[in-house]
Amino acid sequence: MTARTKADAMTEDDRLAFEAHKREMSLALGRDDEAFRSALDTLVCLDKYDYSYLWSWMGVPIIQMPADVMATQEAIWNTKPDIIVETGVARGGSMIFMASLLQVIGKGQVIGVDIDIRAHNRETIESHLLAPRITLIEGPSTAPETLARVSAEIPDGASVMVVLDSDHSRDHVLAELRAYGPLVTDGQYLVVADTLLGRGDASQTPTKRSKVLYPGNEPYAALKAYLAETDRFAPDPVLNGKLVLSSSPGGYLRCKSP
Template sequence: MKDSKFEKLNKKNIQLMSNDSLLVKKTNDWVQHAWKYQYPYHFTWLGRPIIQFPQDIIALQEIIWKTKPELIIETGIARGGSIIFSASLLELMGKGKVVGIDIDIRSENKKEIEKHPLSHRIVIIEGSSVQKKVINQINKIAKNKKRILIILDSDHSEKHVLKELNSYSHLIKKGGYLIVCDTFVEEMPKGFFKDRNWNKGNNPKTAIKKFLKTNDRFKIDHSVDKKLLITACSSGFLKCIKN
């Protein structure tokens, strides 16, 4: 029931929790410490490594169930767990496709995805998510789709993510979401991610900041951050507020 005592109590506790500076600090310290052991790599979804924080998986489930997308577009496939996760929810809802884009899909991962029981819900595109050819392909697939969800989880450099945001954001209609992963890079110490082309000051969160300066169709849905606390996507849940 909407606005029930249960929901009101949850809202109150979430607000109190998010305002607890000591808890927030402990959370950030925990994330930094746990990353030493590649914590998000420890989990699978229906047999495939998903490489996400469990808390973010739950948040994605809530958003997908609430918005009922006809099409989910994900940049970054890795071992396939994330697109299989999206496909499993679409299967429960009875319709829809997930399109996974990756510049380099390893043959063993592609093979496992293609033989998965949910492969009929999945389309794989190999190529850069910011390549014109790929963007045109996505626009064609997305044509006439009213409810689309986009998850950006490929190259985490500011330049790349900003290109993705500018290339795909027009596909999202009012009430839909565009989720940007690994924004937490900005909260980590400089040089924390070795041998990567992203860093503090150059990452998905700084890309979002630039994107929102020129695009007023989206706002950060901080209600998701507040209840998760442990998340790789802080300030990365962007909600479309106008068509």
């Protein structure tokens, strides 16, 4: 037995213990209201610097908090969906990010839906090396004709994840939840972005936006209303527990039934 083999033999395999500790700490953090409030104060402070606008993925602005990028990566890697539908294209970074994960996994397509895909953003996306894994659909996200086009891009038997990140007003998000929630397949995620807007008070609402949304008229209010209507989804306590420096705390729902 070589020295390396002996050392390996004496080293405990702690991978399961490490994962168990991660889960325990994530759940504990999710129960720590003081930590969440402290993080919220930090995010409010950072908003003056447009913090979520400072990041890019593979050269394209992603407009996400780093914690949300990591959480979405975990969701995709753990469930390996065939199709990811995202409402809200913006500059395209989120779709490039998700497509890059599907490329590594070796399968899948991202469908981006937006009422207005600006020409320069479309050019950025369609000229990117990951463009073959992206399908763009322009139109109102909840319009029947748009939904029909989305459904036509989903093969029979495909596993489907959905990310809702377009107009963040309560009624629109609730309409999207009702329209796109049924597309999500068993075990996959339904992600509601920017739930942070409903987790603070009015004085903490970001105002450097094209549309200012105060608590009650935002995604978290829509999420709560939707969960009262359906038993198909439940918040993932581990993933959400870690999301204290996040735009979407509580926004990661797991489909628990066909």
